[in-house]
Amino acid sequence: ASVMPPVHLGEATHCPYCALQCGMYVSGGVGKAAGTALTVTPRHDIPANAGGLCQKGWTAAELLNPGVRLTTPLARAGRTSPLEPVSWDEALDRVAGAVRDLQAAHGRDAVAVFGGGGLTNEKAYQLGKFARVALRTSQIDYNGRFCMSSAAAATNRAFGMDRGLPFPITDIAGADAVMMVGGNVAETMPPFLRHVPGTLIVVDPRETRTARQAALHLKVTPGTDLALALGMLHIAITEGYADQDYIAARTTGFQAARESVAAWWPERAERVTGVPVAAMRQAVRLLGTAGKAMILTGRGAEQHSKGVDTVSAFINLALALGLPGREGSGYGCVTGQGNGQGGREHGQKADQLPGYRKIDDPAGRAHVAAVWGVDPGELPGPGRSAYELLDALGTDAGPKALLVFGSNPVVSAPRATHVAERLAALDLLVVSDFVLSETAAMADVVLPTTQWAEEHGTMTNLEGRVLLRRQAVTPPDGVRSDLAIVSALAARLGRREGFSDDPRTVFDELRRASAGGVADYAGITYERIARETGVFWPAPSEDHPGTPRPFLDRFPTPDGRARFTPVDHRPVAEDVDDDYPYYLTTGRVLAHYQSGAQTRRVPALNDAAPSAYVELHADLAERLGVGPGDMVRLTSRRGTTEAPARVNRSIRHDTVFMPFHWEGANRLTNPALDPTSRMPEFKVCAVRVERSGGG
Numbered sequence: 001a002s003v004m005p006p007v008h009l010g011e012a013t014h015c016p017y018c019a020l021q022c023g024m025y026v027s028g029g030v031g032k033a034a035g036t037a038l039t040v041t042p043r044h045d046i047p048a049n050a051g052g053l054c055q056k057g058w059t060a061a062e063l064l065n066p067g068v069r070l071t072t073p074l075a076r077a078g079r080t081s082p083l084e085p086v087s088w089d090e091a092l093d094r095v096a097g098a099v100r101d102l103q104a105a106h107g108r109d110a111v112a113v114f115g116g117g118g119l120t121n122e123k124a125y126q127l128g129k130f131a132r133v134a135l136r137t138s139q140i141d142y143n144g145r146f147c148m149s150s151a152a153a154a155t156n157r158a159f160g161m162d163r164g165l166p167f168p169i170t171d172i173a174g175a176d177a178v179m180m181v182g183g184n185v186a187e188t189m190p191p192f193l194r195h196v197p198g199t200l201i202v203v204d205p206r207e208t209r210t211a212r213q214a215a216l217h218l219k220v221t222p223g224t225d226l227a228l229a230l231g232m233l234h235i236a237i238t239e240g241y242a243d244q245d246y247i248a249a250r251t252t253g254f255q256a257a258r259e260s261v262a263a264w265w266p267e268r269a270e271r272v273t274g275v276p277v278a279a280m281r282q283a284v285r286l287l288g289t290a291g292k293a294m295i296l297t298g299r300g301a302e303q304h305s306k307g308v309d310t311v312s313a314f315i316n317l318a319l320a321l322g323l324p325g326r327e328g329s330g331y332g333c334v335t336g337q338g339n340g341q342g343g344r345e346h347g348q349k350a351d352q353l354p355g356y357r358k359i360d361d362p363a364g365r366a367h368v369a370a371v372w373g374v375d376p377g378e379l380p381g382p383g384r385s386a387y388e389l390l391d392a393l394g395t396d397a398g399p400k401a402l403l404v405f406g407s408n409p410v411v412s413a414p415r416a417t418h419v420a421e422r423l424a425a426l427d428l429l430v431v432s433d434f435v436l437s438e439t440a441a442m443a444d445v446v447l448p449t450t451q452w453a454e455e456h457g458t459m460t461n462l463e464g465r466v467l468l469r470r471q472a473v474t475p476p477d478g479v480r481s482d483l484a485i486v487s488a489l490a491a492r493l494g495r496r497e498g499f500s501d502d503p504r505t506v507f508d509e510l511r512r513a514s515a516g517g518v519a520d521y522a523g524i525t526y527e528r529i530a531r532e533t534g535v536f537w538p539a540p541s542e543d544h545p546g547t548p549r550p551f552l553d554r555f556p557t558p559d560g561r562a563r564f565t566p567v568d569h570r571p572v573a574e575d576v577d578d579d580y581p582y583y584l585t586t587g588r589v590l591a592h593y594q595s596g597a598q599t600r601r602v603p604a605l606n607d608a609a610p611s612a613y614v615e616l617h618a619d620l621a622e623r624l625g626v627g628p629g630d631m632v633r634l635t636s637r638r639g640t641t642e643a644p645a646r647v648n649r650s651i652r653h654d655t656v657f658m659p660f661h662w663e664g665a666n667r668l669t670n671p672a673l674d675p676t677s678r679m680p681e682f683k684v685c686a687v688r689v690e691r692s693g694g695g
């Protein structure tokens, strides 16, 4: 039996998984509870969960069990040798030596960094600084590019600010109607639904758990959400639901948006989307007549090669109805990863510096360079986006080494077999993680890290509320925090100063670096977060109250108005044809989080959902001679995978579904990128569906 590490009784912290960041206590292990297992209980003081947790949260203490995690650095002598335990000095010396050699031979950009949207704010910040100041490489991006980037780009162009929900989550409870586009919160973050007592409209190709709870389900053809939004805006305008006073007072560009939907009469939208005109009309009426209404998007709307324009189309609809910036109404994006919001604010993105500053903005560069004590001219410019970075690895022009922190691209990246081949072509792959993920298993050097309840740090949840994750457990011997790893590597690369391993010191520097930026944390301290159970950014000074609803009086655009953006529908990057006649769409299940690297190691979650599956319509199953549980093979132009069938009559006839928490689904997905956000088209590609074994 494993020995549980000692804990302080009942330390208040937050869940290791999704963007709701449910508050929880971790207790057991010491004092009167010595020898007992660690347990998790929900906190009632955090509004996002207010006493609720999902099964992932209830079982989160299992991750702290020494049996499931790495406790010693690993390295392999040669590319084909097995991973063997090594000392920390050996591991870090090897990484630093190889980095130096590769940069000397091929230039600074020969070394790349891949971060994660689950890392704390402190880690995301330090990783960006490490890349730009210690490695002096432009090649850094992170898995949030696969998550939030389309909504981020669209909200920036509409509102001048990207904050997932620009209002407290509790505001949703007061909305009479809520439309959720491509979000399955009943599986991904169940406590979210307690905030939705009003009429729920769901847009999704599948009858998800969330759709089953909706008053109205618009079962859209995969990849056509944008056309649906155009049709709905056409209806809103022609049937008198547009709020002309609001449009005149608070927005610009309505005329161009109106013209862009003039030809999107409802029957045309029905032909493209498969959603009946009557259902579109009903949805517009519900939103347009509600006293308070909200439109929310999730990855189903965003993970497309036209994800930015799709989100813009729904924002246009929200603006026409007069929702954003009105108390109790609005548009919001439901962030997915644990620190999906904070992870994109502090500089681990290829095109950003801390404070949500653009990396090519001279004033932003000067401010951050001054905090970092370097010349602005020394800071690299923008690098490759996540998929483009992975695609370039080991090529003549691409990076020769990759340092991965808190991400598992072998499972989570599109065209995953190709990504694994690119990783294998590297001279050096280093993975920092607390479990031996599929990506870590390919690494030359694996660095075992501390995890959520073993360290202090801040997370910014889907409301833009900055929260304090407190250390509740003493980490096992042999592991180090990501901050300590970055600090040790920076020292070996000649940067002994400026890379603290203390989260509070790093956060204080982050506050200075973010000051004056859009995501301004200058007035947020650990003490304040604890006292106020979270602080909403921007909070430019310690006496500033924080900003729960940043759009109430004006939008943070130069003229204070929100901007309509005329957009048009375009087909999916890879449509169905005779060879690949079905759409594949991917998503999540209740028991698992992201690539499953953590949740697949929790016995109760693994028992609840032990493998991937293919969901298909009963008519298709019958044609293929497939019964429930029979193995089905899916093949796209990029790869093939097999999984047992789940047969129902609710999924569209032209669509199959596969969850992405296991290797398989992303071998098939299409890396076609949105031209603005560089988001891959995870949510739709063309596949062939066969009974496995051919008979």
Ligand code: SF4
Pocket: 015, 016, 017, 018, 019, 020, 021, 022, 049, 052, 053, 054, 055, 056, 057, 058, 188, 189, 190, 191, 192
């Ligand atoms: Fe809450 Fe999300 Fe954790 Fe579930 S996974 S307990 S919804 S933070």
